[in-house]
Amino acid sequence: MATAREARRVALDNRADPVFDRIGLFLAQHRLSPDPLHYAFAHRVVSNPAGVLAQSVAALTEGGIRLTARDIEKLGGQVVTAVTQPEVAEAPSATDGLVAQTQMQVEGFTDMMHAIRAETQDFGRNLAASADAMRSTDRTEDIVRLTNVMLDRVQSAEARLAAATHEAEELRLKLEEARDNARRDPLTDLPNRRAFEERFAAHMVAGEQVCLAVCDVDRFKRVNDRFGHSVGDRVLRAIAEALTTACPGHLVARYGGEEFTVLFAGITLDQAYTTLDQARDIVATKRYRLRESDEPLGAVTFSAGITESQPGEFLGAVFGRADKLLYAAKDNGRNRIHRA
Structure with a gap:
């Protein structure tokens, strides 16, 4: 099976095909119904592939990855609310469960504060009702009783607040871990595409220029076909480690498949190119062997492009x-590596 990059390249090279056929293929790939709104969005995409x-x-x-309704809306398109094909409901994520726990705890805090306030008001009323009697006679027993x-x-x-505070701290740590996991690639332990896009956006908001590199493992499909996906996974981890080691202080992310991105901040394009080329050379000079049989890999x-x-500029243009x-x-x- 061709990789996603190869499939995308074939699609770009087939510009001579009728636009109508390419629109139909786009709608089918993303499981969009052939409604006018979807058709208009697809037409904008396929009629200007360099846009x-x-x-x-x-x-x-x-x-x-298929486009979602939210993706289309973010890109300026409109979606049809009445879908012709049923969507499969996603199972609740761990983050959803933590959010629900947090909401329940907030409600618990509110109930607790109301209860403590009510108890304090009751004590105040009892104390006020006994005030006159306490002034006119020695009511030590009443004072001791109310005080106790x-x-x-x-x-x-205090005990309830301490327990709730401990629970809140545990939930805070779990939420932080969940947020981190949602922005991390489980195979390479690198930041993932979401983390990369968020960091790029933060630089743009701050008015900072960055250098963006897109790296792709050469002939990766051959590795998977010949040695299997487990070996391919090891190769990806090795590339991730090499990029991270060679580019300290810069964001290295796994963007998807065999594709990695590097976001260089605070250095020139020439400096970024030199750093990335050192990583390329380190990877190219290594000779890998299979762990099980010692067979040379x-x-x-x-290869990479850097700009x-x-x-x-929007991320889409730079990328x-x-x-x-x-x-x-x-x-x-x-x-x-090519640069511009």
């Missing part, structure tokens, strides 16, 4: 430019 919209769609669907009651209530409230290389963002440079590097022999 910002098409590049953004390509970035969102890398790795065989209030102390019991205070101690009970052969050289593993990657510098311009003020106010698309780097992706085209990557294609050029592949076409010119692989195991190289």
Whole structure:
């Protein structure tokens, strides 16, 4: 089976096909009904494959991911609310469960505060009702009794607050872990596509220019076909480690499949290129062997395209430019980096 990158490239190279056929293929791939709204969105994408919209769609669907209704709305399209095909409901995630627990705890805190307030008001009324009697006669027993009651209530409230605070701290840690897991690739332990996109957006909001590199393992499909996916996974982890080691202080992310991205901040394009080329050379000079049989795996290389963002540019434009440079590097022999 061809990789997602190969499939995308075939689609781009078949520009001579009728637009109508490509629109139909787009709708089928993303399981969109052939309604006018969906058709109009698909027409905008396929009629200008080099445009910002098409590049953004390509970035969102890398790795065989289908567009969602939310994706289409974010890209300026409209969706049909009445779908013709039933959607499969997603199972609740761990994060959803933690959010529900947090909501329940907030409600519990509210109930507790109301109860403590009511108990305090009761004590105040009891104390006020006995005030005159306490002034006119020695009511030491009443004072002791009321004081003991209030102390019991205070101690009970403190115990409940301490338990709730401990539970809140545990939930906070779990939520932080869940947020981190949602932005991390489980195979390589690198930040994932979501984390990369969020970091890029943060730089753009701050008005900072960055250098963006798109890296792709050369002939990765051959590795999977010959040695199996478990070996392919090891190769991906090795590439991830090499990029992380060679690019300290910069964001290295697994974007999808055999594709990685590097976000260089605070350095020039020339400096970023030199750093990335060192990583490429480290990977290319290693000789990998199979752990089980000691059989040589052969050289593993990657190609890359790197470019510098311009003020106010959207991710789709910058990513698309780097992706085209990557294609050029592949076409010119692989195991190289093109920049612009």
